[in-house]
Amino acid sequence: MKKETFKTEDGKIILRVSADGSLAELRIEESADLVSEAAIADLLAKAEIKYGFKNARADAESKEVKREPGVYFPVAIADDTSFEPEVEILVESLDCLLSQRLYSLNDLARVRFITAGEKLAKVSTGTGGVQSRNIFDRKIRDLAADKNFLDTYLGENVNFDTRRNLIVATCDGYALVENGKKISIIDNIFLQQDIVETGYEVKTSLTLEGSIFKSDLVVNGNLNVGGKIEDCSAKGIVVAGNLICESSEDSLLICKGDLEFREKLQNCEVYCNGNLKGAGGSEISGGKIQAGISVSCDLIGSEDKEKTIIEVSIAPFIKGMMIQLSQELRKKDWDPSDPYMGDPIVKELSQLEIKYSKVIPDFLSHNREKNKIISREGFNLGVSLRIFNLSWELDSGTEEKEFALEQ
Numbered sequence: 483m484k485k486e487t488f489k490t491e492d493g494k495i496i497l498r499v500s501a502d503g504s505l506a507e508l509r510i511e512e513s514a515d516l517v518s519e520a521a522i523a524d525l526l527a528k529a530e531i532k533y534g535f536k537n538a539r540a541d542a543e544s545k546e547v548k549r550e551p552g553v554y555f556p557v558a559i560a561d562d563t564s565f566e567p568e569v570e571i572l573v574e575s576l577d578c579l580l581s582q583r584l585y586s587l588n589d590l591a592r593v594r595f596i597t598a599g600e601k602l603a604k605v606s607t608g609t610g611g612v613q614s615r616n617i618f619d620r621k622i623r624d625l626a627a628d629k630n631f632l633d634t635y636l637g638e639n640v641n642f643d644t645r646r647n648l649i650v651a652t653c654d655g656y657a658l659v660e661n662g663k664k665i666s667i668i669d670n671i672f673l674q675q676d677i678v679e680t681g682y683e684v685k686t687s688l689t690l691e692g693s694i695f696k697s698d699l700v701v702n703g704n705l706n707v708g709g710k711i712e713d714c715s716a717k718g719i720v721v722a723g724n725l726i727c728e729s730s731e732d733s734l735l736i737c738k739g740d741l742e743f744r745e746k747l748q749n750c751e752v753y754c755n756g757n758l759k760g761a762g763g764s765e766i767s768g769g770k771i772q773a774g775i776s777v778s779c780d781l782i783g784s785e786d787k788e789k790t791i792i793e794v795s796i797a798p799f800i801k802g803m804m805i806q807l808s809q810e811l812r813k814k815d816w817d818p819s820d821p822y823m824g825d826p827i828v829k830e831l832s833q834l835e836i837k838y839s840k841v842i843p844d845f846l847s848h849n850r851e852k853n854k855i856i857s858r859e860g861f862n863l864g865v866s867l868r869i870f871n872l873s874w875e876l877d878s879g880t881e882e883k884e885f886a887l888e889q
Contacts (some may be wrong), residue, residue: 753802783862
């Protein structure tokens with residue numbers, strides 16, 4: 483190991499310093515006269531030695547090292563860094579995912595949901611929380627910058643809190659511990675199956691490689707469906723983020739973000755707060771579509787003149803949720819004249835009404851240039867179009883391919 487040497491003017495006191503800052507040793511020649519403490523202090527200052535004197539003294543006492551003329555003895559020793567950090571996982575293994583890729587929604591039934599900021603693991607640094615230092619008084623064990631530590635224990639969506647020596651979640655999701663060490667928070671579940679005749683809530687985003695049939699599904703993030711959505715009309719598919727699918731038929735879709743489809747929307751009831759966008763070759767026929775910004779696809783309407791309603795309106799997501807809850811109330815034979823307001827559905831409806839009333843002033847100040855309905859290959863008959871208070875009934879042919887507030 484490379485070492486640097488410092489000497490007094492007469493060369494009789496020599497200080498040898500390890501380049502890595504782990505050790506400083508002093509040698510006093512036999513020919514030295516009365517040793518000056520000031521001369522030693524001057525050498526230490528030149529070498530920038532500021533720390534480790536107590537470590538050297540304790541080491542000398544434990545090893546019974548005697549200071550002999552002409553022999554190097556330790557004068558400063560860095561803190562011990564030979565320890566490995568001990569990490570105690572705080573989340574029970576039964577509460578964790580086995581893999582980010584699921585084979586059944588039932589795999590989520592036993593898994594505990596983690597919230598942002600939750601403690602996931604305790605880290606013992608072997609120094610009682612005190613940062614180790616070298617003889618230059620610089621940090622030599624910074625776990626937050628230790629690539630080996632980070633790669634071994636920190637996965638996705640987690641952070642090492644150096645102040646509390648804790649690994650914490652940085653977002654909501656489900657915990658995954660790999661090899662008993664590396665901890666992640668999964669905020670996008672991958673599912674390899676069709677969802678058939680079930681009701682379920684996924685508290686994160688969901689990427690589904692199959693299709694959804696005759697089911698009710700709530701997704702508290704984005705939903706990406708590789709296949710189709712069919713006959714999901716009871717409570718429908720409710721998505722707190724963006725929704726992507728191949729196609730949908732006879733279904734209720736309530737989406738807080740954008741909705742994108744690749745092939746068709748047929749006889750669906752759709753409430754989408756953002757843009758509703760169809761890919762090349764896509765079509766919308768039958769049903770009722772509401773979007774908060776715009777609607778676009780290749781063809782709107784059907785050849786048999788089946789009624790197709792397309793609207794750009796205020797806060798479709800809130801309206802969709804209110805319609806869904808109202809349907810649930812009707813199934814319960816709820817009497818609106820009854821003053822009892824303890825039913826949670828009634829309470830939720832009241833909260834949505836308040837939210838809707840607060841959205842209107844913001845809407846009035848928005849730029850309307852993006853509010854459009856576009857059918858790239860033209861409109862079929864039987865199409866009803868509306869953007870806020872302006873509407874069109876297409877009972878006869880038209881060459882128009884775009885409708886906006888200002889034509």
